[in-house]
Amino acid sequence: MINPPFDVVALAVPFFILAVILEIVLARLGRARANYEARDTFASLGMGLGRNIAGLLTAGLVFAATIWVWKHRAFTVPFGAWWGWVAIFFLEDLTYYWFHRLSHERRVWWAAHVNHHSSQHYNLSTALRQTWTGGIAGTWALWLPLAWLGFSPAQIAIQQGISLIYQFWIHTEAIGKMPAWFETVFNTPSHHRVHHARNPRYLDRNYAGILIIWDRMFGTFQPELAEEACRYGIVKNLGGFNLLRVAFHEWIAIGQDLAGARSPREVLGYVFGPPGWSPDGSRETSEVLRAQWQARVAQAEAGPETQKAG
Amino acid sequence: MGLSAWAKLARPLPPLTETRARAILGEEFPGRTVESLWIAADGCGALARSGASALVLCQVGDGYLARSLPWAQALASTFRDGELRLDLADVGAPRARLAFDTWPPLGVAASGRPDSSGSA
Numbered sequence: 001m002i003n004p005p006f007d008v009v010a011l012a013v014p015f016f017i018l019a020v021i022l023e024i025v026l027a028r029l030g031r032a033r034a035n036y037e038a039r040d041t042f043a044s045l046g047m048g049l050g051r052n053i054a055g056l057l058t059a060g061l062v063f064a065a066t067i068w069v070w071k072h073r074a075f076t077v078p079f080g081a082w083w084g085w086v087a088i089f090f091l092e093d094l095t096y097y098w099f100h101r102l103s104h105e106r107r108v109w110w111a112a113h114v115n116h117h118s119s120q121h122y123n124l125s126t127a128l129r130q131t132w133t134g135g136i137a138g139t140w141a142l143w144l145p146l147a148w149l150g151f152s153p154a155q156i157a158i159q160q161g162i163s164l165i166y167q168f169w170i171h172t173e174a175i176g177k178m179p180a181w182f183e184t185v186f187n188t189p190s191h192h193r194v195h196h197a198r199n200p201r202y203l204d205r206n207y208a209g210i211l212i213i214w215d216r217m218f219g220t221f222q223p224e225l226a227e228e229a230c231r232y233g234i235v236k237n238l239g240g241f242n243l244l245r246v247a248f249h250e251w252i253a254i255g256q257d258l259a260g261a262r263s264p265r266e267v268l269g270y271v272f273g274p275p276g277w278s279p280d281g282s283r284e285t286s287e288v289l290r291a292q293w294q295a296r297v298a299q300a301e302a303g304p305e306t307q308k309a310g
Numbered sequence: 311m312g313l314s315a316w317a318k319l320a321r322p323l324p325p326l327t328e329t330r331a332r333a334i335l336g337e338e339f340p341g342r343t344v345e346s347l348w349i350a351a352d353g354c355g356a357l358a359r360s361g362a363s364a365l366v367l368c369q370v371g372d373g374y375l376a377r378s379l380p381w382a383q384a385l386a387s388t389f390r391d392g393e394l395r396l397d398l399a400d401v402g403a404p405r406a407r408l409a410f411d412t413w414p415p416l417g418v419a420a421s422g423r424p425d426s427s428g429s430a
Contacts, residue, residue, distance in 0.1 A: 024313050024314055036319040038320070236400065238370070239368070239370055239406070240370060241371065
């Protein structure tokens with residue numbers, strides 16, 4: 001099957017709208033924790049709307065590439081087979097984990113993803129702050145192996161939609177912690193708050209889509225800690241709410257760096273290095289920020305002992 | 311968006327005080343020592359000196375933008391109509407504007423060093 005029999009994301013749009021309204025009303029009544037800033041909300045909704053338009057520009061290419069790979073598939077997974085749905089649930093979620101990790105750890109893909117993290121708020125509207133440049137960034141190619149394995153384009157599209165819908169509800173401060181067993185297996189509001197936080201301790205953690213088990217397996221899991229509240233946004237927050245700046249600022253910054261690059265190594269570093277990479281190390285990557293934080297913690301812990309010894 | 315504006319759910323953002331500004335600077339620039347601090351007249355931002363750097367805080371929505379730039383550049387920035395205009399040289403935040411009564415601040419000698427320690 002090439003075309004899915006239904007569009008799961010389109011079916012979920014009314015739920016998205018109602019959920020945002022519900023979160024705002026509950027927060028207004030003091031029944032839930034949520035902060036909304038009008039211009040920030042506008043930017044998030046504008047990015048969500050714009051994503052649908054921008055997606056049309058590359059949809060044909062993505063679709064054609066998926067069909068081509070599927071026609072050259074190694075196996076055939078029947079659309080109606082239950083085991084096929086179980087398999088794609090895990091494989092698509094694993095693909096998402098690596099897509100998401102790449103989107104944070106390599107600058108060219110961070111440029112497409114950064115807008116999703118550019119709000120200093122964390123509410124359900126933040127979930128809708130989607131990329132305009134994901135198609136250009138080409139990360140969609142990471143899903144092509146699923147087609148090669150024999151999952152139909154329709155099945156892949158449906159599972160991607162399910163993952164996207166799942167990830168909507170975790171963008172909230174209204175829910176504290178889920179039951180322990182759920183927090184162990186699934187991505188939750190608590191885990192994803194950490195992912196959106198800019199505290200050095202929390203940077204580049206919890207890349208999960210639906211299952212948090214991937215972060216636990218690959219060493220990127222960080223629980224939300226009561227003693228360290230999440231500060232949301234990006235390391236260098238934006239100076240406004242202009243949609244074009246939200247969508248393209250990192251791409252322009254890459255262009256500026258490339259214009260001043262003096263060697264192929266610098267070109268590669270600016271494009272494929274981690275965000276914050278610079279030839280002379282004068283900028284700070286997440287790794288550097290975390291190391292600086294750990295050094296401060298170690299120094300603070302050693303301080304009293306040193307004084308006692310003295 | 312209208313609903314979110316109606317609900318008035320933005321974070322409360324009272325004018326910056328020295329204590330609050332120092333706390334935010336401590337979060338944004340951990341490990342940096344604030345030698346001198348000037349709070350904007352409208353309480354919507356602050357500028358601090360830390361060695362050869364100027365640390366800038368500027369209100370954006372109900373949060374803050376934080377950047378650093380060379381102190382000499384901050385000192386030489388355009389000051390007009392009670393507004394200091396700082397070029398942050400950053401696509402994500404090209405400029406910051408801070409309301410001050412005077413600039414350079416009173417007490418800062420031609421060398422750029424405060425005449426006395428402590429905050430403005």
